[in-house]
Amino acid sequence: MKYAPKLFFAAFILLFIGANVASPTSNKTSQISTYLIGTYTESRNQGIELLSFNEENMQISSKVIASAIKDPSFLITNRAKTLIFSVEGIADGKVNVFGFNQISQNLTLINKANSFGNSPCYLALDNSDRFLAVANYSSGNFSIYEVDSLGGLHFKQSIQHHGGNTNKFRQENAYVHSMVFHPNGKQLLVADLGADKIYIYDVNFSSKKPIIPANPAYFEVASGTGPRHMLIHPNGKTLYIVHELTGEIGTYHYKNGDITHVKTLSLTTPKFNGDVQAAEVRMSSDGKFVYVSNRGTANDISVFETSKEGDLSLIQQISTGGKTPRNFNISLNGRYLVVANQESDEIRIFKRDVFTGHLALTDATMKINKPVYVLPLQ
DSSP: TTHHHHHHHHHHHHHHHHHHHHHOOOOOOOOOOEEEEEEOOTTTTEEEEEEEEEEEEEEEEEEEESOOOSOOEEEEEEETSSSEEEEEEEOOOOEEEEETTTTTTEEEEEEEEEEESSSSEEEEOTTTTTTEEEEETTTTTEEEEOOHHHHEEEEEEEEOOOOOSTTTTTSSSSSOOOOOOOOTSSSEEEETTTTTTTEEEEOOOOSSSOEEEEEEEEEOOOOOOEEEEEEOOOTTSEEEETTTTTTTTEEEEEEEEEEEEEEEEESSSSTTTSSSOEEEEOOTTTEEEEEEETTTTTEEEEEEOOOTTTEEEEEEEEOOSSSSEEEEOTTTTTTTEEEETTTTTTEEEEEEEETTOOEEEEEEEEEEEEEEEEOOOO
């Protein structure tokens, strides 16, 4: 029994230390997630903004970290998050490369290259982060660059599309709107809104001209639908295409370069009476849910659950709380969805149920001039 006081004292000390470590009133590090916001600019003071979201108190802050850039409307990063790529301009488009300091969270412009087209609107990196593709919307072409270790861009090739389709207001010419590298690393898929085609290119980056038409060279979507953005399921077997002009999401099967249509779902109800402009498509990291935004007078997000075969079932439609949700993205932890409402000049944040996929609009909002792209950083 002579050791009892010592044991009691030791237990007291451990309990005291543990209480201070675990106490909710201790100096616990806040859960801060950060995003780069691409914008349409109206002054030299605008450009790329860094948005910070405190998930504990639901507070948002934002600041411009790259200004005097004309319309940096699309942004991507390499996997290491050391380089940020942005489009710039309308006529005589540009591609910018920034070095990103993850500690200071500053951007430093290190390279600027000609996109060899007009209205650059989309960027894609291959699986190795060594090759960059840029889509030039209004000139109907795309360009390929090799990216060196310092962020230098070395032009490799441009490919021009031709021809339009039935919508005389939106499809008078070819309009290259997006591209995705297939997970197998062997093909590049390019969506042409003007031609209603998904062009398929074989990839051989050891060649002087690394992109060549595949066989078959393209797949035609339904006439007048206007393919905009795409994503490929991680299994590589299912392709989802946003039909901008008809406000739909199409499901397609992909096998060895052949694309076949499976099903098309409307993003509006039969009683809807208004304009549609389907925009962005995203998938949860577990591949279980697909999200699609619709602009026009709809201004909402449709939530779909995926089957084992990749088919979609609608489980929710929810207002974005603003106008023209041109772009949105899911936080890296999967718990939030961040929407850029272009015409209401605001970012809105939704809480996301990681188990059911459902969204709930929060009070967290931030005024930003014409936000049009959301890139999660951490």
